[in-house]
Amino acid sequence: MSAPEIVFDNVSKFYGEVLGVNRVDLHIPPGITSLVGPNGSGKTTLMNLMTGLIHPNSGVIQVRGLSPYAPEKLMRILGYATQYDAGPRGATGFEFVHTGLVLFGFPKAECERRAWQAIERLGLTAAAKRKVAGYSKGMRQRIRLAQAIAHDPEVLILDEPLNGLDPLVRAETIALFRDYGANGRHVILSSHVLQEVDVFSDQVILISNGMIVAEGQIKSVREEIHEHPSQFLLHCRDASRVASLLFAEPHISEIKLAPEGAGLLVLTRNREAFAAALERIALSGIDIDGVIPTDENVDALYEYLIGGGK
Amino acid sequence: MAVYRRGYQRYDGALTSHFARLMVMPRFSWERILSQRFVVILLVVSLFWPLLCAGFIYLSNHSELWQGFGGGIKKFLAINGNFFSIFMNVQSTFALILASVAGPGLVAPDLANNALPLYFSRPLTRWDYILSRMIVLLGILSLVTIVPGLLLFGMQASIAGGDWFANNWFLGTGIFIGFTLYIAMVSLVAMASSAYVKWRVVAGALVLAFFFLLAGAAEMVNSIFRVDWASALNPTYAINAVWKGLLDVEIPEDKPGAWECATVILGLSGGLLALLARKLRAVEVVK
Numbered sequence: 246m247s248a249p250e251i252v253f254d255n256v257s258k259f260y261g262e263v264l265g266v267n268r269v270d271l272h273i274p275p276g277i278t279s280l281v282g283p284n285g286s287g288k289t290t291l292m293n294l295m296t297g298l299i300h301p302n303s304g305v306i307q308v309r310g311l312s313p314y315a316p317e318k319l320m321r322i323l324g325y326a327t328q329y330d331a332g333p334r335g336a337t338g339f340e341f342v343h344t345g346l347v348l349f350g351f352p353k354a355e356c357e358r359r360a361w362q363a364i365e366r367l368g369l370t371a372a373a374k375r376k377v378a379g380y381s382k383g384m385r386q387r388i389r390l391a392q393a394i395a396h397d398p399e400v401l402i403l404d405e406p407l408n409g410l411d412p413l414v415r416a417e418t419i420a421l422f423r424d425y426g427a428n429g430r431h432v433i434l435s436s437h438v439l440q441e442v443d444v445f446s447d448q449v450i451l452i453s454n455g456m457i458v459a460e461g462q463i464k465s466v467r468e469e470i471h472e473h474p475s476q477f478l479l480h481c482r483d484a485s486r487v488a489s490l491l492f493a494e495p496h497i498s499e500i501k502l503a504p505e506g507a508g509l510l511v512l513t514r515n516r517e518a519f520a521a522a523l524e525r526i527a528l529s530g531i532d533i534d535g536v537i538p539t540d541e542n543v544d545a546l547y548e549y550l551i552g553g554g555k
Numbered sequence: 556m557a558v559y560r561r562g563y564q565r566y567d568g569a570l571t572s573h574f575a576r577l578m579v580m581p582r583f584s585w586e587r588i589l590s591q592r593f594v595v596i597l598l599v600v601s602l603f604w605p606l607l608c609a610g611f612i613y614l615s616n617h618s619e620l621w622q623g624f625g626g627g628i629k630k631f632l633a634i635n636g637n638f639f640s641i642f643m644n645v646q647s648t649f650a651l652i653l654a655s656v657a658g659p660g661l662v663a664p665d666l667a668n669n670a671l672p673l674y675f676s677r678p679l680t681r682w683d684y685i686l687s688r689m690i691v692l693l694g695i696l697s698l699v700t701i702v703p704g705l706l707l708f709g710m711q712a713s714i715a716g717g718d719w720f721a722n723n724w725f726l727g728t729g730i731f732i733g734f735t736l737y738i739a740m741v742s743l744v745a746m747a748s749s750a751y752v753k754w755r756v757v758a759g760a761l762v763l764a765f766f767f768l769l770a771g772a773a774e775m776v777n778s779i780f781r782v783d784w785a786s787a788l789n790p791t792y793a794i795n796a797v798w799k800g801l802l803d804v805e806i807p808e809d810k811p812g813a814w815e816c817a818t819v820i821l822g823l824s825g826g827l828l829a830l831l832a833r834k835l836r837a838v839e840v841v842k
Contacts, residue, residue, distance in 0.1 A: 293672075293838050296672075296676060297675075298672055298675055298837035298838050299836075299837070316675065316677075316678055316680055317678045318678075320676055320678045320679075321678055323676070324676070325672065325676040327669065327673070329669040329672075344579070345673070347576070347579045348576055348674075348677040348678070348679060349576075349677060349678060350570035350571040350572075350573075350575070350576050350678070351566070351568075352568070352569055352570075352571065392673070393676075396566070397566065
């Protein structure tokens with residue numbers, strides 16, 4: 246049985262004459278998927294389309310087989326946290342999460358159990374009886390996450406969920422995402438912190454000007470970008486000898502000595518030929534301690550595909 | 556190919572009914588509205604007139620108390636459509652003031668706090684949201700309209716007996732339908748003003764202004780074009796005409812009748828509903 250996916254089939258959304266997203270085709274498998282793109286690129290529009298908060302002008306969307314036009318069914322499996330403060334004035338953290346659960350139709354005892362469970366998971370138990378209005382920015386972010394996960398959704402859609410979180414809570418929150426993703430659920434999130442996206446995303450969707458620029462696992466997306474040479478950092482003791490051997494290879498476009506004698510920074514246009522060349526060098530008796538791709542990350546993809554490349 | 560360990564299970568326990576979920580928001584709103592002192596005072600004051608009318612009904616049904624007063628008094632004390640029409644007129648004023656106080660706090664805070672995406676991320680539709688907000692006002696306003704109206708009707712029916720009820724049952728349905736139509740219209744006006752105006756005081760004033768301005772506009776059209784039909788555009792006149800129709804009270808022949816006025820009210824309510832639906836979107840679209 247194939248994994249349940251989130252499918253966009255030729256979806257376009259316009260706000261009057263302003264483009265939201267244009268002809269989007271996506272198949273998002275379970276796991277952590279990060280939406281990456283500049284401000285106004287259409288990330289939030291994509292999220293709102295998935296949640297059915299807005300509807301497309303054309304095309305079809307399916308979220309694990311459910312239509313966003315049926316909120317009664319869809320919202321039972323979907324949790325959404327916006328990037329805005331949306332807590333009702335005067336409500337405590339517990340009331341905020343609890344009221345949301347009551348709207349889902351859970352019995353009273355179940356609502357209380359789930360509310361406390363979600364609050365505990367986000368580390369807000371001690372502050373649960375305090376008013377949300379008195380929370381810090383990071384605490385408000387966490388209580389929004391708590392209300393999004395409280396009903397134990399299969400699809401978690403989070404707009405800038407790491408904003409305002411301190412490093413410790415950030416790490417705990419990422420662990421939560423990983424746990425969700427590893428359980429076969431969808432975690433779709435947008436983030437501007439590209440280095441972090443790199444660390445926890447199973448795949449990325451790069452979006453610019455309302456159009457999908459790339460989607461997939463970071464490594465496979467990088468492999469598709471042929472116009473930019475791949476960068477590798479080689480850790481080796483005899484850097485100058487390795488450099489001279491590599492220069493003989495036709496696919497090598499640039500070699501630099503890495504700062505502080507860390508090795509060589511090599512740019513190649515053919516990753517497979519480069520791997521073969523390294524194998525030959527290693528077999529010839531020269532020690533190569535490590536090979537690290539330096540542009541197999543979202544930062545580089547963003548730079549190449551959206552930022553225009555260097 | 557990724558292998559996921561599906562370590563979660565969907566909740567398959569009991570769920571509350573759709574109606575019970577609809578009533579969640581009104582429950583919180585009623586609690587908040589009834590904690591306002593002014594609303595409570597208004598509710599208490601609005602019960603004086605029904606109490607006076609109850610005394611009137613008692614007096615009307617005990618002829619021994621006014622036997623010495625001549626024949627005219629019997630006609631004056633008759634409990635008929637005219638009596639209930641006057642009762643509804645007075646109570647509708649309280650309902651309008653109450654709506655202008657309680658209504659503006661319903662939708663505006665949700666819009667100001669970007670809370671609509673939160674609501675719509677629950678198993679609720681936009682229409683569920685509108686309905687649940689309307690239930691708040693319908694509940695509060697029915698306390699000063701339908702409830703005392705039907706109590707008075709019940710009181711009269713129980714004192715006057717089965718014959719009176721058999722001949723006048725339409726007064727009960729008239730009170731119910733007439734007030735329901737009125738409080739639905741007033742609720743829509745209050746919610747629409749709350750959706751479009753952020754400041755509570757201004758939104759409250761707009762609710763009252765809606766009735767005064769349309770009344771003025773209707774009179775202007777009548778005067779300029781020397782017609783009578785524009786009276787139907789005056790919501791106060793229109794609802795009065797509908798009540799009179801329901802309670803079998805005579806309407807001047809040169810003025811628009813109950814059906815015309817009912818059509819205008821339904822059209823007006825439809826327009827207000829469309830305005831609300833246009834504004835109440837999870838994501839505000841700025842073109």
